[in-house]
Amino acid sequence: MVTPIPRGLMDGLTDIVGDRLSTTPPDRTAYARDLWPRSQLDRLAGDPPERPLAVVWPTSVEEVAALVTLCARERVPIVPFGAGSGVCGGARAVPGGLVIDLKRLKRIRRIDRAAMVVEVEAGFMGERFERTLERHGLTLGHFPSSILCSTVGGWVAARSAGQCSSRYGKIEDMVVDLEVVTGDGRIRRTSQAGGGLDWNQLFIGSEGTLGLITAVTLRVHRQPEARAFRGWRMPTMAAGLDVMRQTMQAGLRPAVMRMYDPVDTLLVGSKDDGKSGGGQLGKLKAILAGTGQLDDLKQAATRRALAAPRLLNFAIRQLPETSLLVTVSEGSPGEARQTDEAIAEYALAAGALDLGERPGRAWMAHRYDVSYKQSKLYRSGCFVDTFEVATTWAGIEPLYDAVRRAVAAEVLVMAHFSHVYPGGCSIYFTFAGTARDPGRMRQRYLRTWREALDATVARGGAIAHHHGAGLSRRSHMVATHGEARRYFAALKAACDPAGILNPGKLFAEEAL
Amino acid sequence: MVTPIPRGLMDGLTDIVGDRLSTTPPDRTAYARDLWPRSQLDRLAGDPPERPLAVVWPTSVEEVAALVTLCARERVPIVPFGAGSGVCGGARAVPGGLVIDLKRLKRIRRIDRAAMVVEVEAGFMGERFERTLERHGLTLGHFPSSILCSTVGGWVAARSAGQCSSRYGKIEDMVVDLEVVTGDGRIRRTSQAGGGLDWNQLFIGSEGTLGLITAVTLRVHRQPEARAFRGWRMPTMAAGLDVMRQTMQAGLRPAVMRMYDPVDTLLVGSKDDGKSGGGQLGKLKAILAGTGQLDDLKQAATRRALAAPRLLNFAIRQLPETSLLVTVSEGSPGEARQTDEAIAEYALAAGALDLGERPGRAWMAHRYDVSYKQSKLYRSGCFVDTFEVATTWAGIEPLYDAVRRAVAAEVLVMAHFSHVYPGGCSIYFTFAGTARDPGRMRQRYLRTWREALDATVARGGAIAHHHGAGLSRRSHMVATHGEARRYFAALKAACDPAGILNPGKLFAEEAL
Known part of the structure; x- marks a missing residue:
């Protein structure tokens, strides 16, 4: 059932964006959701996300301001949209709302080498942005695995962190100032202007609820002159965590340190060497590899295995504790080498086996693959999602255990540890499950999330x-x-006095 | 005229803090102001800051919460007070208000070496805090020149930056979470809890207007193993600025890089070697040295000279452009040496003369002296104040020139450049002036500030x-x-629904 768009609103929108507007069902369907797996499960359960009234593609901040002004007057909710790769539903459509796709705000306004800042419009695609900087010998140092399918504005709106956040910080550390259209349709510039509060921080992470970020001025760095890659086979996860902690607390700044738990190590290994072991482990490996290319036979096997998550998680606990630690050190040739050598000292003292450059280079080559893994497992009648949390070093293993225990009856769970800081790191869980039908799959999915969040809050x-x-x-x-x-x-x-900006996101409206 | 404190309020306060309360005139006078020079000039002009009704010394966050609850009910304004060394009037008393001195909240609640964080109560004195950390082999890396007379809570409330902010960041980069008593008397904990906004940033820099910070959890670092000191005589200021820019943009992290403009170089030199040159420069040097120990003769000479600021500023422009650049590199022995060597390469290429370790060590020895300079010049019938601004590298010299030009008719002005970052640095102006009588001195002081701020905003x-x-x-x-x-x-x-928290600070009430 198509909700007709009110005539007055339609005229108003057309006045602003001309024919850069769509009310066609395919566009409205495409813009009804981002990559939040829940939306996919809703669709499978015959309960797809409600579609927006229309999608518009403004090309300037002035058009965005005019659109917001119109929507505020007409009380039409707005969902700002970047590349739609968010995995939390932040860009899921609001019934009766307008989607403002910002991807045509895509100019680089300024590359200021003297100040080492770049001002870029919000809709600029991530990987293209980094490639443009590279041509100038620069880097933002921000490499989310979604970089191929995310925008600069999306990074800021969602308080993103890239794979090299240990060295370059998170996006909130990179922002110099912002251009934002607030809910009254005014164009604002925010900055930490000296004295008082840092107003940038009001909009970083606000996910479109307080304003539409239309341009960002970001600090940039010179391209590193050198990189050193390395892989380590750690005898235990605890040993690997300790190497990461020691490295960061020594004041070193590796670009990447990430360690895979035993299951995830198996998966990374299978991707890397393409070989499959025998017996129980071989089977598990095949299942896990199934997140890549799948034939029908493997699909059925994957589904059967995931139907018994307790058994699978039990099998996992029998895996050797071996964990793969991948490191990338960069900077001047001297710094890259010294960081790599310092890590080696900690790793060898912890009983690690040096795997040479290959795992680091392999990780680098596949660093953006993950964003495309999802749909294939869905085709097998399974679901998969990720859940990243963070805590202090002392809290990491207890939190890892608690979350795994909490969801063990529902899903297969694996994790890696990345985004390391002197105080702690993040745990990136991947979970996969199945159920008899889509409705039950969604129930299982929601139980999994609730259990995982409960366990995290409790810890x-x-x-x-x-x-x-x-x-x-x-x-x-x-x-x-x-x-x-x-x-x-x-x-x-x-x-947002009219309450039109991405309502219901972050906090439930009734919680406010 | 003593304003009597209302009986009900007095009883309420006594119920909470017992005899840790004073309404005596000396205490009320002592707590009427911080080190904002304007307050000193007001006093000299016979117009001293109004005193608070009373001063209280709570010892726990619960007492602070009870005090705020009482004051909200009785509509009594509150000024939170640390060590009173603020130089902007942030702790100047509010007429009819209560001063809450937080210095007895001085426990270190937790030193967590595994997470490299320390939780400390707001009233802990800065230098003692750093000394305590040092005993544990740790450092916060925060060294404001006021460290001997400022508290940890004051640092956070005023968004402070220390002398080593190039390496360790500013205080806002160090905060993990905060304990705050908001204006409704509730004890809140803020953090960046993952997802959404970073609530710490609401209170960092809020100067007591949104809440009383009662405890802070801060990231700490290991004590550096090695330090390398160096001084450079730069042929021009521009050359020195360029060395600082190149160093930071190369991704190096020196602890300190500060360059004195020609006048300030003269002053630093006179402190360092105790010698005085001859002629016009010698006279200027003596005047400037007058900010240190003063005899009557020098006092009179200083005052006479400052009465003709245009002439003095003209004389300054005749100084050779030579500027002293002081650097401290630290970290592992390797990092300290490499940073020092990289700076040397840039400096020598810019035509600098290597002055060896001495200027760096001398700076280190005197790094906290500045906070005590003020009063001596006031005894000569002069005023002195400082004004720190920041901008991008390309903007530094224009801003330096613009501010100097703007105030040249009013005061003698000198500056140093410090707090260097890849994108720019801060300019720390010191200005000194005089006038026929205290009333005119205040007028001149206010004109100077207005002109300096106008010039900064315009640039x-x-x-x-x-x-x-x-x-x-x-x-x-x-x-x-x-x-x-x-x-x-x-x-x-x-x-702060009752509007009692440090009213009128940051923004004028009529501006909101």
Whole structure:
């Protein structure tokens, strides 16, 4: 059933964007959701996300401002849209709402080499942005695995962190100032102007609820002159975590340190060498490899195995504790070498086996693959999702165990440890499951998320590290942010008096 | 005239803090102001700051919460007070208000070496805090020149930056979470809990207007193993600025890089070697050295010279352009040496003369002296103040020139360049002036500030770098923060519904 768009709104939109507007069902379907797996499960269960009224493609901040002004007057909700690769539902359509796709705001306004800052419009695609900087000998140092399918504005809106955040920081550390269209249709510039609060921080991570980010000025760096790659076979996860901790607490700044838990190590290995072992482990490996190319036979096998997650998780616990640690050190040739050597010293002292450059180079070559893995497993009648949390070094293993225990009856779970800092790191869980039918799959999926979030909150972990909150964490936002919801409500009222900006995201409206 | 404290309020306060309360005139006078020079000039002009009703010394966050609850009910304004060394009037008393001195909240609650974080109460004195960390082999890396007379809470409230911010970041980069008592008397914990906004950033830099910071969890580092000191005589300021820019943009992380402009170089030199040159320069040197020990003769000479600021500033322009650049490199022995060597390469290429270790070591030995210079010049019937701004590398010399030109008719002005980052640095102006009588001195002082702020805003510079805003920048907060004042107003209403928290600081109440 197509909801007809009111005539007055249609005329108003056309006045602003001309024919850069669509109300066709395919466009409205395409823009009804981002890559939040829940939306996929909803669709499979015959309950697809409601579609927006229309999609518009403004090309300038002035057009965005005019659109917001119109929507505020007409009380039409707005969902800002970048590349749609968010995995938390932050860009899921709001019924009766307008999607503003910002991808045509794609100019680089300024490359200031003297100040080492670049001003770029929000819709600029991530990988193209980094490639453009590279041509100038520069880098942002921000490499989310979604870089091929995410925009600069999306990074800021969702408080993203890239694979090299240990060295370059998270996106919030990179922002110099922002251009934002607030809910009253005004174009604002925010900055840390000296004295008082840092207003940039009001919009970083706000996921379109307080304003539409239309341009970002970011700090950039010179391209590193050298890189050193390395892989280590750690005897235990604990040993690997300790090497990462020691490295960061020594004040070193590797670009990447990531360690795979035993299951994830198996998966990475299978991707890397293409070989499959025998027996129980071989079977598990085949299942896990099934997140890549799948034939019908493998699909059925995957589904059968995932139907018994307890058994599978039990099998996993029998795996040798061996964990793969991948490192990339960069900077001047001297710094890259010294960082690599310092890590080697810690790793060897912890009983690690040096695997040489290959695992590091292999990781680099596949660093953006993950974003495309999802759909294939869905074709097998299974679901898969990821859940990244963060905590202190002392809390990492307890949190890892707690989350795995919490979801063991529902899904197969594996994890890697990345985004390492002197104080702690993030845990990136991947879980996969199945059920008899799509409705039950969705129930299992939702139970898994609830259990995982409960376990994380109970352990004092941060319920997100770099994917944002969107709708996926909403149930636990009050538990984790507490009274800050009142500050959010106050800001929301100030920035978006008509309440039209991405309503219901981050916090449930009734929580405010 | 003593304002009697209302009986009900007095009883309420006594119920909470017992005899840790004073209404005596000396205490009320001592707590009427911080080290904002304007307050000193007001006093000299016979117009001293109004005193608070009373001063209280709570010892726990619960007592602070009870005090705030009482004051909210009784509509009594509160000024939170640390060590009182703020130079912007942020802790200047509010008429009819209560001063809450937080210095007895001085426990270190937790030193967590595994997570490399320390939780400390807000009233802990800065230098003692750093000394305590040192005993554990740790450092915060935060060394404001006020460290001997400032508290950890004050650093966070005023968004402070220390002398080594190039390496360790500013205080906002160090905060993990905060304990805050908001204006409704509730104890809140803020953090960046993962997903959504970073709530710490609401209180960092808020100078007591949104809440009283009672405890801070901070990231700490290991003590550096090695330090390399160096001084360079740069042929020109421009050459020195370029060496600083090149160093930071190469990704190096020196602990300190500071360059003195020709006048300030002269002053630093005179402190360092105790010798005085001859002729016009010798006279200038003696005047400048007058900010140190002064005999009557020198006092009179200083005052006479400062009475003709145009002439003095003209004389300064005749100084050779030579500028002293001081550097401290630290970290592992390898990193300290390499940073020092890389700087040497840039400096020698720029025609600098290597002055060896001595200037760096001398700076280190005197690094906290500056906080005590002020009063001596005041005894000569002169005033002195500092004004720190920041901008991009390309903007530094234009901003330096613009501010100097703007105030040349009023005061003698000198500056150093410090807090260097890849994108730019701060300029730390020191100005000194005099006038026939205290009333005219204050007028001249206020004109100087207005001219300096106007020039900074016109050039797009940040009107503060690490002193905060308090009252000293209030006239230009709207010009520089723009519509962000509306977000501030919204937060203020949410955090402080009774409007009792340090009213009038940061923004004028009528601006909100």
